[in-house]
Amino acid sequence: MVTDAPRAAVRPSAPPAFTDAAIAGMDDVYRFARSLTRDPSDAEDVVQDTYLRAFRSWHTFQPETDIRRWLFTIARNVFLRSRERGQREVAVDDDQSALADAAQAQEAWVRGGLDSILDRTDLGPSITAALAELPESFRAVVVLVDIEDQPYEAAAEVLGIPIGTVRSRLFRGRKLMQHSLAQHARDAGLLSASPSRSSV
Amino acid sequence: MTHEQDQQLAGSAIDCDAALESLFDFLDGELDGSLELRLGAHVQQCGRCSSRADFERRFLAAVQAARTEERCPIALRERVVTTLRSEGLGA
Known part of the structure; x- marks a missing residue:
C-alpha cells in the first residue's frame, strides 16, 4: 500500500502528503461517485480520473x-465532463422542481405516514432507494450535506x-x-393509507 | 436564507411561518448564533413547530443511519495507486 510508504521514499517532485491525505479519502470519493453515477463501473471511472487529476x-x-x-469538487467536474451535462442540468433542475412541488402537495400524508415508521431499523433499503431515485441535481446536494456532512x-x-x-x-x-x-x-405494506390531497 | 431575511428575522419576533421556512437551516446548524437561539426558543414553545422539527430531525437521522458504509473496492484502490505510481507517486 502506498499509504505505508516511508515519507523519505517520496521524491521532492511528488507531493509528499498525497498518499496520507488523499488516498485515505478514497472511500468518501467512491461513495460520492456512486451517488452521482448510480453505476458501479461509471463510479470507478470517476474515482480513477479524479485521483489522476488530483x-x-x-x-x-x-x-x-x-x-x-x-476531491469532491474534482469528482463532480469529472462526472459532469463524462456525461456532458453541464449545460443540460439547469433545464433538468427546472423540470424536477415541478415534481418536488407536486410531492409537497401531499406532504401531510407523507409526514403522517412516515412519522410512524421513521424509527424502524429496517428502513435503510427504502431510504437508499429513495435517495437513488432523486434527480441528479438534488441527489448531489443531499449526498454532500446529509451523507457526507458537508456544510x-x-x-x-x-x-x-x-x-x-x-x-x-x-x-x-x-x-x-x-x-x-x-x-x-406503502408498497412494502408498512403504510396502508392512501395519499391525501390536503396540504400543510 | 438571504442576508436580508436574516436581518428581518433577527430584528423581529419569529412566527411559525418564518420558523418553518428556516427549519432545515436550523436543524443543519446553518443559522447564526442569535437567530439560532431565537428560532430554537420558538420551536421549543410552539407545539406545531416542535412537532415538525421532531419529524424532520428524525428523518435526517434515519438518512444518516442508512448511510451505506460502502468502501472503495480493493481492486479499484490498487488500480488507482498503480496509475499514480506510473505518474511518479512514491518514486
Whole structure:
C-alpha cells in the first residue's frame, strides 16, 4: 500500500502528503461517485480520473483547506465532463422542481405516514432507494450535506452553485425523498393509507 | 436564507411561518448564533413547530443511519495507486 510508504521514499517532485491525505479519502470519493453515477463501473471511472487529476494538480491544493471538499469538487467536474451535462442540468433542475412541488402537495400524508415508521431499523433499503431515485441535481446536494456532512458553503463550492441554490435543492430533495420513501413504505405494506390531497 | 431575511428575522419576533421556512437551516446548524437561539426558543414553545422539527430531525437521522458504509473496492484502490505510481507517486 502506498499509504505505508516511508515519507523519505517520496521524491521532492511528488507531493509528499498525497498518499496520507488523499488516498485515505478514497472511500468518501467512491461513495460520492456512486451517488452521482448510480453505476458501479461509471463510479470507478470517476474515482480513477479524479485521483489522476488530483495528483497532477496536487500543487494547487491549499493545505489549510478541506481535502475532501477539494476531491469532491474534482469528482463532480469529472462526472459532469463524462456525461456532458453541464449545460443540460439547469433545464433538468427546472423540470424536477415541478415534481418536488407536486410531492409537497401531499406532504401531510407523507409526514403522517412516515412519522410512524421513521424509527424502524429496517428502513435503510427504502431510504437508499429513495435517495437513488432523486434527480441528479438534488441527489448531489443531499449526498454532500446529509451523507457526507458537508456544510452548505462546502456543497455550494463543490457543485459550483450559489448557497441559496443549495438550500432550495436540499429542501426539495429532502421533500422528494420523503414522498418517495412514503411510497416505498406503502408498497412494502408498512403504510396502508392512501395519499391525501390536503396540504400543510 | 438571504442576508436580508436574516436581518428581518433577527430584528423581529419569529412566527411559525418564518420558523418553518428556516427549519432545515436550523436543524443543519446553518443559522447564526442569535437567530439560532431565537428560532430554537420558538420551536421549543410552539407545539406545531416542535412537532415538525421532531419529524424532520428524525428523518435526517434515519438518512444518516442508512448511510451505506460502502468502501472503495480493493481492486479499484490498487488500480488507482498503480496509475499514480506510473505518474511518479512514491518514486
